[in-house]
Amino acid sequence: MKRWAFQSIVAAVILSVCASAWAGKILLINGAGATFPYPIYSKWFSEYAKLNNSVNFNYQSIGSGGGIRQITAQTVDFGATDGPMNDEQMQKAPAPILHVPTVLGGVVPIYSLPEVSEKLNFTQAALAGIFLGKISTWNHPEIAKANPGVALPNKPIVVVHRSDGSGTTFVWTDFLSSVSAEWKAKVGKSTSVNWPVGLGGKGNEGVAGLVKQTPYAIGYTELGYATNNKIPYSKVQNRAGEFVDCTAQTISSAAASAKMPKDFRVSIVNAAGQDAYPISSFTWLLVYREQTDRVKGEEIMKFLHWMLKDGQRYSEPLGYAPLPPDVARMVEESLDQIKLP
Amino acid sequence: MGFALSILAIVLGFVGTLLWNSRFALHKFGWSFLWGQTWDPVAEIFGALPFVYGTLVTSAVGLLIAVPLGLGTAIFLAELAPPRLSESLSFLVELLAAIPSVIYGLVGVFVVVPWVRTAVGPTLSAVLGWFPLFQGTPYGVGLLTAGIILAAMIVPFITTVSREVLLAVPRSQREAALAMGATHWETVWTAILPYARSGIVGSIFLALARALGETMAVTMVVGNRPEIKASLLEPGYTMAAVLANEFTEATSDLYLHALVEIGLVLFGVTFLVNGIARLMLFKMGHGQELRA
Numbered sequence: 001m002k003r004w005a006f007q008s009i010v011a012a013v014i015l016s017v018c019a020s021a022w023a024g025k026i027l028l029i030n031g032a033g034a035t036f037p038y039p040i041y042s043k044w045f046s047e048y049a050k051l052n053n054s055v056n057f058n059y060q061s062i063g064s065g066g067g068i069r070q071i072t073a074q075t076v077d078f079g080a081t082d083g084p085m086n087d088e089q090m091q092k093a094p095a096p097i098l099h100v101p102t103v104l105g106g107v108v109p110i111y112s113l114p115e116v117s118e119k120l121n122f123t124q125a126a127l128a129g130i131f132l133g134k135i136s137t138w139n140h141p142e143i144a145k146a147n148p149g150v151a152l153p154n155k156p157i158v159v160v161h162r163s164d165g166s167g168t169t170f171v172w173t174d175f176l177s178s179v180s181a182e183w184k185a186k187v188g189k190s191t192s193v194n195w196p197v198g199l200g201g202k203g204n205e206g207v208a209g210l211v212k213q214t215p216y217a218i219g220y221t222e223l224g225y226a227t228n229n230k231i232p233y234s235k236v237q238n239r240a241g242e243f244v245d246c247t248a249q250t251i252s253s254a255a256a257s258a259k260m261p262k263d264f265r266v267s268i269v270n271a272a273g274q275d276a277y278p279i280s281s282f283t284w285l286l287v288y289r290e291q292t293d294r295v296k297g298e299e300i301m302k303f304l305h306w307m308l309k310d311g312q313r314y315s316e317p318l319g320y321a322p323l324p325p326d327v328a329r330m331v332e333e334s335l336d337q338i339k340l341p
Numbered sequence: 342m343g344f345a346l347s348i349l350a351i352v353l354g355f356v357g358t359l360l361w362n363s364r365f366a367l368h369k370f371g372w373s374f375l376w377g378q379t380w381d382p383v384a385e386i387f388g389a390l391p392f393v394y395g396t397l398v399t400s401a402v403g404l405l406i407a408v409p410l411g412l413g414t415a416i417f418l419a420e421l422a423p424p425r426l427s428e429s430l431s432f433l434v435e436l437l438a439a440i441p442s443v444i445y446g447l448v449g450v451f452v453v454v455p456w457v458r459t460a461v462g463p464t465l466s467a468v469l470g471w472f473p474l475f476q477g478t479p480y481g482v483g484l485l486t487a488g489i490i491l492a493a494m495i496v497p498f499i500t501t502v503s504r505e506v507l508l509a510v511p512r513s514q515r516e517a518a519l520a521m522g523a524t525h526w527e528t529v530w531t532a533i534l535p536y537a538r539s540g541i542v543g544s545i546f547l548a549l550a551r552a553l554g555e556t557m558a559v560t561m562v563v564g565n566r567p568e569i570k571a572s573l574l575e576p577g578y579t580m581a582a583v584l585a586n587e588f589t590e591a592t593s594d595l596y597l598h599a600l601v602e603i604g605l606v607l608f609g610v611t612f613l614v615n616g617i618a619r620l621m622l623f624k625m626g627h628g629q630e631l632r633a
Contacts, residue, residue, distance in 0.1 A: 035589075063589030089592070158480060163565030163582075165382075165590025188383035191590035199482055199576050200565025202586060209450055214458070214481060 025054065029296055029303075032060040033067020033080030036167035036222060037283040039318050040103055041080070044311050048303055055299045064167050064191060071097065071286045077296055079286035082167020083174075083191065084265035096289040098338060099264045100304060101282040101331055103312070104255050104321040106223040106246040107171045108233035108279070110211050113138065115153050120234040121146040121243040124270075124278070127236065128180035130157055130218060132187075133197035138216060146243065153216070160210045160219035163200025165191040171281040172220050175269040179278075223251075224319015238278040239270050250277035251321035260330060280321075290339045297340040308332050355608070363602035365595050374602060380567040382587070387599035389606050391567040395484065395577035396610065399559060400552040402488025402573065403495055408545060410492070411499030415541075418500070419507035420529050431504060438497035446561035449490040454481040454562055457489070462574050473571040482564040485573040490558050495548035502547065506540030507533060539622055546618035553611050556581040580607040 038061040045057040062070075064081040071079030072093045084099055109122055126142045129135035135142055139152040162169045173189040187193050201207040204225040211219040212231065223246050226233045235243040244250050257273030258266060270278045285304070291297030308331055312322040323331065360367070366374065366387060377388015414434065418427045462479020469475040510533050518532035534541070564576020565586065580603050591597040 065590040065592040068592060156478070163560065164586040165588075167590075190383045191592065192382050192587050194379065194381035194383065195566075198566070199480055200578075200586070202560050202565070206450075206561065210482065213450075213455060 027055045027295060027299060028058055029055060029078070029299060030058050030060075030076045031067075031078040031080060031285075032062050032070045032076045033286070034064045034082045034167050034283055035061040036064075036082045036105060037080065037103060037320070039224065040315055040320050043314050043318060044307055047311070047314065048306060051306070052299075052302070055303075057303065063165060064170075065165065067286065071288075074288075077287075077293075078300060080284065081286060082281065082283050083170040084267075084284060085286070097286050098289050098334065100285040100287060100335070101264050101323060101327065102285055102307060103315045103323065104251045104268075104280055104282055105171070105319075106251040106277050106280045106321070107168055107175070107220050108223050108226050108246045109218060109220050109236065110208065110226055110231045110233045111218040112211050112213075112215055112232075113153065114215050116150055118147070118150050119232065119245075120150065121237070122234050123237045124179035128176050128183050131159060131161075131176060131196070131198070132180070132183060133159070146237070155216040158214050158217040159195075159198030160201055160207050160214070160217050161195050161198050162192070162204075162207055162220075163202050164206075166203075167191065167281075167283065168204070168220065168222050169193070171269065171279060174267055174281070175279045178267075178270045222319065227319055236278055238274075238276050239272050240274050240276075242274060244275055244277045246277050246279070248316045248321040250275050251280040252324050254278070254280040255282065255321075255327055256324040260327060262334075264331065264334070287338065289337055290341075292341060294340050297338065301335060301338060301340075304335055305332065308335075356605075359601055359605040359608060363598045363605055366598040366602040369595065370599075370602075374599075375606065378567075378569065380583075382591075382596050385593065385595050387596075387602075389580070389603055391569050392578050392580040392583055392603060393606060393610065394569050395487075395563065395567075396553055396579040396581070396607070398484050398573070398577065399487040399491055399563065399579055400549060402485060403491030403552045404545065404549060406489065406492035407495045407499055407548060411496040411544075411548070412503055412541065414496070414500045415503035415507060416529060416534075419504045420525075420533065431501070434497050434500045437493075438501065442494065442555060442558040443561075445490055445494050446558035449486065449558060449562040453486055453489055457481050457483070457486045457574075461485070466574065474573050477570070477572040477574050479574045480564065480576060482562050482576055483574050484563065484577040487559045487563040487577070487579070488573070490562055491552045491555060494555060494558065495552050498548040498551060499541075499544050502544035503537070503541050506537045506544070509540075510536050539625055542618070542622060542625070546615065549614060549618075550611060553614065554581055554607070556585045560585055580604075580610070 041059050045059060049056060064083060067079040067081050068085055068089055070076045074094065090097065109127060123142060123146045126135060126146065129142055136157055137154055138157055139154045144152055170189060170191045173187065173193050177184040177189045187196065199210060201210040204221045207219040208221055208225060208229060208231055211217045235245045238244050253273050254268050254271040254276035257271045257276050258268040260266060268280050268282065287300060308328050315322045370377065370387060374387065374389055376390050378390050379386045379388050418431055422430065458479050458481030465475040466479065514532050514536055515528055518528040523531060559579050560582040563579060563582060565578050565582060566576040567578045584600055584603055588600055591600055
């Protein structure tokens with residue numbers, strides 16, 4: 001027994017020495033930030049590790065706010081966010097930060113109406129009215145006029161929103177702010193807001209759970225969550241007046257029709273195109289324009305180039321939309337701004 | 342001695358860190374933070390009252406349900422149940438305390454919330470609807486649901502500690518009561534419970550401390566709405582829940598400092614409640630001496 005214990009201790013010591021020697025050769029690159037793109041980022045990092053096993057990307061999905069704080073404090077090598085940094089935040093950073101769009105996502109209204117099996121249409125005014133608490137029953141004319149032939153029940157609407165701060169909420173409130181002046185003035189856009197009505201659920205699963213359980217509820221989640229869990233979601237009216245279903249295609253065309261600024265800090269909600277899905281957004285990686293570590297900087301650049309080309313094909317199965325080719329090219333050119341020491 | 346002082350240092354360090362990291366909010370809102378009722382991260386107006394209210398109400402509801410239940414169970418286990426049954430049941434009760442709070446939250450979401458929405462809520466508002474405490478549409482999530490979940494979480498604390506305290510009551514105490522011709526029930530009521538009172542009150546305050554700070558399970562069922570409504574069926578919010586919800590995405594400094602100040606208020610409330618508990622225990626001990 002004693003001998004066995006001794007041998008196992010020796011084996012453990014040898015193993016750990018080997019492991020640390022082996023780990024010493026792998027370059028660890030740390031990142032932190034947005035939760036919304038976490039599924040695609042972890043897919044990318046694991047796929048990329050198969051191609052290049054000398055570098056290991058470690059990503060902590062601590063939230064966009066945390067991502068911005070950590071990159072500003074230079075405790076991570078890259079950050080990630082769902083809402084672009086504002087000017088005040090950019091100024092606080094010790095050096096210029098580059099926003100690198102990675103993929104696109106869409107947010108969909110989900111609902112539970114036991115009597116209705118058709119896919120609903122929501123006008124922009126209907127969604128703003130419901131979340132402002134002004135439209136409080138399902139058979140309200142603003143909802144009914146977009147859904148001819150659907151027998152909408154005369155039942156009070158139960159609004160459900162995210163209780164935790166989230167990029168999904170940012171995109172949703174960004175959309176509501178851009179379609180409703182009243183929303184913009186009274187509530188505004190942020191990762192968490194002062195909701196005029198409704199219940200708060202924690203996380204996508206909390207919102208989806210409440211909506212599924214509560215008859216006559218409406219909420220919102222990101223597209224991938226709704227499709228993976230087979231939750232009915234509606235079409236939404238876009239700026240051109242069309243009712244658009246949320247797909248990778250319609251999200252991408254929202255990005256294609258938006259005017260792209262040089263620094264990519266752009267909101268694409270309520271974009272102009274005919275088939276543009278109106279509640280879409282980019283999500284960004286944040287990297288310093290001037291890298292301080294040559295080896296790490298090179299590896300980050302290599303990854304970003306891979307992500308913009310080969311990485312994009314992983315986006316659609318996970319409920320995201322790939323960057324439109326034009327945008328991907330623009331982003332790729334912008335990577336030249338990153339300087340290595 | 343050194344260790345004892347280190348505890349003091351830790352507590353002071355806590356308060357100091359909380360104060361330092363909430364200084365922007367302390368400076369901007371002053372004392373009005375405590376009675377402000379708006380929580381608007383966009384306009385950066387922050388007030389803690391709805392969260393303080395929600396924390397106190399959910400804990401009170403939890404205690405109202407858990408104290409009779411937990412104490413009754415403890416009396417049964419210590420005084421009435423046959424020893425073998427008592428041992429195995431106590432083990433089960435202690436097991437309840439070991440369940441992670443997220444599991445309680447899930448049970449809350451999938452079992453208690455639908456139950457409150459379809460059965461408890463409508464019944465309460467039908468029977469007691471004249472009373473403001475039970476008015477309004479039952480959504481399922483809300484202060485009452487959070488209270489029920491909290492009750493389930495704190496019962497084991499009350500039961501386990503109270504049972505031990507009851508078992509520690511000396512035999513002579515029971516025998517004296519029985520010799521006076523008291524029934525079993527009268528013995529429990531007149532001789533054992535008063536003797537064990539301070540221990541039982543201690544167990545209740547231990548449970549209360551847990552209820553005040555509970556985060557995960559409450560967040561999942563409380564409805565997360567920072568509003569003060571009279572009805573228990575309405576959604577509310579607690580201090581621990583708002584911290585858990587909004588800390589990760591708090592981007593501006595003032596927002597972050599307001600959240601840390603919520604932590605400070607939670608610390609203060611817990612401290613205050615514990616202080617009151619001490620005072621009550623002290624007074625009780627005093628009263629007993631006087632009577633003796």
